C-alpha cells in the first residue's frame with residue numbers, strides 16, 4: 161500500500177525523463193565553477209576521463225585521442241575516441257564521435273552551452289564540426305602545431321567570419337596528452 165503522504169511525483173519512476181546524460185561527481189553545483197582554481201580542477205578531472213578514453217584507441221592501432229562532451233549542467237553527454245583504423249572511416253575522429261553521441265543523448269544537434277573536452281587540438285574537420293554544433297567551450301590538452309585548427313595552424317573556432325565562436329581553454333594536462341601520442345608513434349617505428 162502506498163502511503164498518502166508520498167506525492168507521486170516525488171521520485172522519478174520508470175519512464176519519467178530525467179536530465180539527459182550521466183551525472184559526474186565534480187559537476188554538482190555551478191558548472192563550470194566560478195573560481196579559476198575550481199574551474200582548473202574540473203578541466204583536469206574531465207581531461208583525465210578523455211585521456212582514459214584515448215588509451216582504448218591503442219587496442220585497435222589508432223592514434224590515442226579521446227574526447228567527451230558535457231552539458232551546461234556538467235553532465236556527461238557523449239564520449240569518443242579516435243576509431244579511424246578500427247572502422248576504416250576517415251571522419252571517425254574522437255571529437256566527431258563524441259559530438260554525435262552528445263547530440264543523440266540530447267535528441268538535438270544544437271549543443272549550446274556544452275563543453276567539448278579533447279586530448280589534442282582539433283583538426284580542421286573537428287573544429288568545423290564543433291562550430292556547427294554550437295558548442296560553447298572547447299577544452300583541449302596538447303596543441304597540434306602541424307594540423308591544429310583552434311589556434312595553431314588555423315583558428316576556425318574563433319574566426320570572426322563565423323557567426324558562432326567557441327571559447328578555447330588550451331593546454332590542460334598537455335604533457336600527459338602529448339606524451340601518450342608521442343609514445344604511440346615511437347612504438348610504431
Ligand SMILES: [Zn+2]
Pocket residue numbers: 253254255282283284285286287
Ligand atoms: Zn579531427
